[in-house]
Amino acid sequence: MALKVRVGIVGMGQGGTTVYKTLCKIDNIEIIVVCDRIDKSAGMEMARQDGVATCKTLEAFLKVPNLDVIIEATGSPDVQEDLERKKAKSSALIEAQGANLMMNIIEETEKLAIIKQLKGELDTILNSVQEAIEVVGIDGKIKYVNPSFSRVTSIPASQRIGSNIFEASPNGALARALRTHESVFAHRSRVGGSNVDVISNASPIIVDGKMEGAVVVFQPLTDIYKLMEQLKASNQVIDELQSRINQISTSSYTFDDIIGSHPEFESALSLARKAAKSSSTILITGESGTGKELFAHAIHSASSRFDKPFVKVNCAAIPETLLESEFFGHEKGTFTGALKTKLGKMDLANGGTIFLDEIGDMNPYLQAKLLRVLQEMEFERVGGTKTIKVDVRVIAATNRNLLSLAKQGNFREDLFYRLNVIELRLPPLRSHKEDIPAYVHSLIGKFNRKFGKHVVSLTSQAEELLLNYNWPGNIRELQNVMERAMLTTEKELISHKSILNLLDSHSPIPQEHTIEEIIPIEQMEKQMIRLALKRFGDSAEGKKQAAKALKISLATLYNKLKTMT
Template sequence: MMSMITNYKGFNRVTSIVKPEQQFKALFDQFEEGILIVDHTGKIVYANKKYADIFSVNFNDIVRKKFNKVTHDEALDFAFRNKTKVLGSLRFEQFCKNIKVSVYPVINENGFEGLVALYSLLSKERAQIVGDSTFNKNNSCDDLKNNTLNKKFDNIITKNKDMYTIMKSAKKAAKVSSTVLIRGESGTGKELIAKGIHNLSPRKNKPFIKVNCGAIPEHLLESELFGHEKGAFTGAVATKIGKFERAQGGTLFLDEIGDMPVHMQVKILRVLQEKEFERVGGTKSIKCDVRILSATHKNLEELVNQGQFRQDLFYRLNVISLTLVPLRNRPEDIPLLLNHFINSYQKKMDSQVKSVSKKVINVLQNYTWPGNVRELKNLMERLMVMTESEQIEIEDLPSHLSKLYKVNSISPICSTEESFKTLEEYEKEIIFKALQKFKSFNATGKALGITHKTVAAKARKYGFI
């Protein structure tokens, strides 16, 4: 097939104009592989229908744009920089699809004309075969040979640049033994990042043990972490191995570290400093070779100032800090996540839902998502069960989201004749019109996806009450 593409008499014209000939487009839209054509400057000049389906993009949104601004594709980048082919390079795309990538340079008497890249979706079984036999077999690019970033973070579905920066930082952090503090709101994927760091680290074949510091009763936390000896307290009928011992040689992930009682923080600090501990009721020191990763949704600096978190422990845990981006600041990820959840739930639930309408996508991209990706996942699970058609529409949404669509439909914020307004002016107008429509703070808050207290505060700020 590659020979047919590169030898096609219209290829040179395709790489120099935005729209390929109609017969060319019709032909390539029939292929099972995704096709992407890049010109000698790195601009995308053509993508077939299959490519758009695989990557959930619209051709009009990517045409004439530099490929490295549209896709984080190391195979394509290496082939472009080195004017060479890359064959059989398997990557785990960020929205959980196994994809075989093959990139071919087009070189003629005029020199380098561009690249043609082919993308094939693989089953998990086929991906394993291809990965074992042909991954980077035909090139010597170190970046490609060590292309484990998406593989180890393949459950983090994103094309957000800030999230990619975070994953790159996490990859660097994985190579060392320093502590890492992962910050972010609930539901942003802190545990996924922690697991990715562990799986990329030299400790990847050792245990990854998670402790939710906020879910264990305070009087049991020390025993859970350090274990106890038989007879250490009433009910201790046998020796118990704690989380630190279970994680020996591996990684201990202290989730919601901001909820840890101060008296336990001292004990954690000692382990970090001295690399040893004793079980509850024990006298023997146990050597500890464990890497500590921690996570919180709280402001630890503020807790330190309030005396609720030890400053010395904070510095110990915060050697490397990663702050995850909330979903409301990643609207470009909403279509990717929707596509992923539809594919995931279709088979499990035998659902007939295949797509989401543009109006629904627009609503979801403008919602505040206090529960982040976890909230979106739960919403999609509900919609996949309850929706009776092949496409999710506004009327299928729960009331707090369908009302948001109605609020946005009251009137445009800024018409083409108006000059641009400040964000504060936008906010003032939205709050005013929503209050006019829904009358109460509670109803307005539900419609806008914020608390009634926030609505009241905004109303006072703008002089509505």
């Protein structure tokens, strides 16, 4: 182990303290003693904290034995002379100026070591990046290229370095940045001396506010095209997943959303609640607009499959040529346009519920394939040979008489019985009109939220009009009428005038009064006119509607009204 150099310092002012701090960092130097006539100076306190001996006089300092080096940092000629006369011959004396010079040399050496380390780190970074890098001086002379430059361009570094960029690549981003003193982005060009098309970013190199050169970073277009292809492939996967997600939903309604107190309606609701607890196939029948889809949603929500997919298929809305593909999917390349394997509705509904709306419109070929799914819970994709097992609960709905269709040969009888394990018959609205006020109240709340309205209710005439209407479109028609009425009204009460023009004039409205005795024709005519005016109102528009309902001209109505006054 090398012996340490034993050092003593005289003078712990700013200069001496700086020397002290620097020497403390050097491993093979040991500071033995420091001396200063001001015993409480910051330098003296620092030395004491470090465990270094301190003293106030030269006499005490010179008594310390075996000092290899004495550093005089006071700058006083008298102190320097006294030390020279009295120090041991083995001790070397360095004056303050010499000490500062030594310190400057040490500091510069340390700076050079740091720069060397940074250069090594920078070289490692530049050599490892995948992008090509080229650096030039202010005169255009090429000073550096990294290994990726040679990999991309097939130009060796020895051939490139030393040449001038204005000759090697005069149209490139690097030459342009040198000429303009500005950064260049996304510059497409061909690297001089090669046939490589690249996309480049170049920037000036500024040192202390002065431009000293420029640097360029570039990638070949082939790499960018590869990235674009990868991005395109990723986007296709995302699009496919998005397409699947769009076809899958959870149920939107529960039994709490279903309103109705008529015995026939309550009977269907009670059976639906019981059916929800099983996995049996359900057939929901009823006219259009009676709420078949609402019941399907509610059954799924109340079933053990509530957290699994709920997939709806409108059998009448899908072109017949695409029905099989929509239901069971297809393999890639099965037909023109089949660029990838597609999952069908049965795949998407696996584990959950599939709702087949308007099942009566399904073509016979697909009926046979659906029958197999119901019987075996398996199928093959179009163009495929692999049998796919599924676990799907089927709920079908129709407004047609499937049994009658089966007897006519337009629907498979065996499929009908497979679907009709549990049948829910939903009554038309005209058979439970007493539920209309409850429906209206619920719809008013819904559309108030949707349109920001503050409608409270209907006028008695408007409610009477709704109760007397035949509702061929059932609850769906009632919902449409209420939505349009609330869109047009600005009042808290919806009047019969807001309702009247929204109802189908061809739908029969039952008579409000029954004539029980024979009366003169003229008297009956007046009674019908009064009834029409009561229903449609006494305004000009109301009289126009009344004349239309009575099937007389407006002029005739006015003439008859004159005779009634």
